[in-house]
Amino acid sequence: GDSVTQMEGPVTLSEEAFLTINCTYTATGYPSLFWYVQYPGEGLQLLLKATKADDKGSNKGFEATYRKETTSFHLEKGSVQVSDSAVYFCALTGGGNKLTFGTGTQLKVEL
Amino acid sequence: DADVTQTPRNRITKTGKRIMLECSQTKGHDRMYWYRQDPGLGLRLIYYSFDVKDINKGEISDGYSVSRQAQAKFSLSLESAIPNQTALYFCATSDLGQGSRETQYFGPGTRLLVL
Numbered sequence: 001g002d003s004v005t006q007m008e009g010p011v012t013l014s015e016e017a018f019l020t021i022n023c024t025y026t027a028t029g030y031p032s033l034f035w036y037v038q039y040p041g042e043g044l045q046l047l048l049k050a051t052k053a054d055d056k057g058s059n060k061g062f063e064a065t066y067r068k069e070t071t072s073f074h075l076e077k078g079s080v081q082v083s084d085s086a087v088y089f090c091a092l093t094g095g096g097n098k099l100t101f102g103t104g105t106q107l108k109v110e111l
Numbered sequence: 112d113a114d115v116t117q118t119p120r121n122r123i124t125k126t127g128k129r130i131m132l133e134c135s136q137t138k139g140h141d142r143m144y145w146y147r148q149d150p151g152l153g154l155r156l157i158y159y160s161f162d163v164k165d166i167n168k169g170e171i172s173d174g175y176s177v178s179r180q181a182q183a184k185f186s187l188s189l190e191s192a193i194p195n196q197t198a199l200y201f202c203a204t205s206d207l208g209q210g211s212r213e214t215q216y217f218g219p220g221t222r223l224l225v226l
Binding site for chain 1: 144155169215216
């Protein structure tokens with residue numbers, strides 16, 4: 001079945017540092033890929049998505065590129081802020097259009 | 112106003128009690144979902160509904176039931192709550208538009224503690 005693997009956290013960075021959160025997937029067919037973000041005490045919000053190979057999703061300074069050859073969708077941001085502290089979930093929709101989530105990566109950004 | 116609302120936001124109950132978690136949406140979406148979130152496990156799908164007459168089990172449906180009362184309402188019930196159902200529960204909606212792939216929109220969550 002479909003699965004998503006993302007790096008374990010917590011990831012702790014200083015403000016303005018470069019962020020990478022790795023995500024790899026296993027799926028049949030051609031899934032769509034997503035990054036969701038969960039701020040403390042809130043539900044999940046869609047951060048960005050990509051629907052086909054080589055697409056780049058971007059939002060709020062975050063980017064991720066759909067790499068079919070490496071089955072990856074790594075999340076990057078050039079300069080993180082304290083307000084980016086949250087839990088980040090990589091996810092995919094494959095057959096049946098149901099979301100499969102990774103386990104989440106907590107990001108802590110310190111001054 | 113929020114597009115996807117959940118009530119209650121927090122609930123404490125005792126083992127063996129029946130409880131219902133409610134979800135309402137104003138997005139006009141046909142598809143609705145219930146997930147639970149546990150530390151280190153991400154989100155797991157409990158039940159989903161693609162329209163009012165369609166109910167499907169997810170990966171962890173045992174011990175849960177659902178009711179789709181209307182397009183906008185989707186309720187999750189725990190018939191006899193047990194402590195390992197202590198978790199954060201999320202409702203979500205989606206609308207599979209033509210030419211697009213599914214994006215789900217989440218409610219704020221219900222934190223449930225079963226003693």
